[in-house]
Amino acid sequence: MAIGEVWEHLKRDGTTVVEQEPGLAHLLRDVVFLRSNMGEALSARLARRLAREDMTRAELEPLFNQIFGDHPELVSQAARDMMAIYERDPACFSPLEPLLFYKGFLALATYRVAHQLWLEERRWLALYLQSVMSEAFAVDIHPAARIGCGILLDHATSFVVGETAIIENDVSILHEVTLGGTGKDTGDRHPIVRSGVLLGAGAKILGRVEIGTGAKVGAGSVVLADVPPHTTVAGVPAVIVGVAREENPAGEMDQSLECRKSE
Structure with missing residues (x-):
């Protein structure tokens, strides 16, 4: 499935979620409906989950947007991860689930940003993301x-x-x-x-x-x-x-x- 199709799928399923569970409307609006593409959606979701006093959401979200914008292949890789979960995991009934709830998917998306930073020799920041990934998701992936x-x-x-x-x-x-x-x-x-x-x-x-x-x-x-x-x-x-x-x-x-x- 092409990344544009994945993005449309996420928006359709998001509409269904809000209809069924209005209490999740704020989350869906922030992560999906206010975003113009999947890269922005990933940036918003990761920034929400990884924000700390050390680096706030206001600092993290532009960083993620820049990395995903400069390297669209990272978004395509995340989309393939998302569809792998949807296709292989019988407990997953929508590609939207990993974006909202699956820490394995979110940890891999964080790793992809950290790895790009590592390649750009921004190693302190890459290691910081590894640290907060481990804290938030109980997953420890070295950025190299x-x-x-x-x-x-x-x-x-x-x-x-x-x-x-x-x-x-x-x-x-x-x-x-x-x-x-x-x-x-x-x-x-x-x-x-x-x-x-x-x-x-x-x-x-x-x-x-x-x-x-x-x-x-x-x-x-x-x-x-x-x-x-x-x-x-x-x-x-x-x-x-x-x-x-x-x-x-x-x-x-x-x-x-x-x-x-x-x-």
Whole structure:
């Protein structure tokens, strides 16, 4: 769905929400109806959630508007995240839900701004956003990490991503997942997660290991070695338990460990 279509969808659903719940009219007016595009809507919502005495909404919202305005690809990436949630999460019945309520989506949108600031060498401000993101959403993503789009970060509480981690497009991640290092190593020391991967709740992936395309990591697993594409791993430490039953585990969101037979 094109970003313009997503924006129209948000406005239609916003009208329905106000009709059904007039008490939410102020929120919808501020975040959606007074905005001319999705970038402005994201800026308003993030500024509302992240404003502190240190940086007020009056300071944050223009910052977000500038970053999203100068880098429209960030808005497109956020739109893809939003639609990934809508398409994969059976509890989500409108793309408007993530914008208003889903801290995983809002944390990723905050990360996208922080990452752009990091690339522009505005590192103190990027780290500030990381700090308030962690405080507001219980999600800690280093602004130097590289994350694609079409990401479903479900529930999101206690999701941690280290500085040199890489997450490709179209990945689904449950709460309490850690993409961490193994100690005091420097350089590339955090995991690489390829496209189509499903990371189950509580999975800990440590070191510069690679989770191959279309792989599945079972809930509560500790991964210390590379995971081949289209395999399922589970356990502490994680071991291969079979071939992933789905071609695209991220899209199917099936956290069971049932596997298909190897060919």
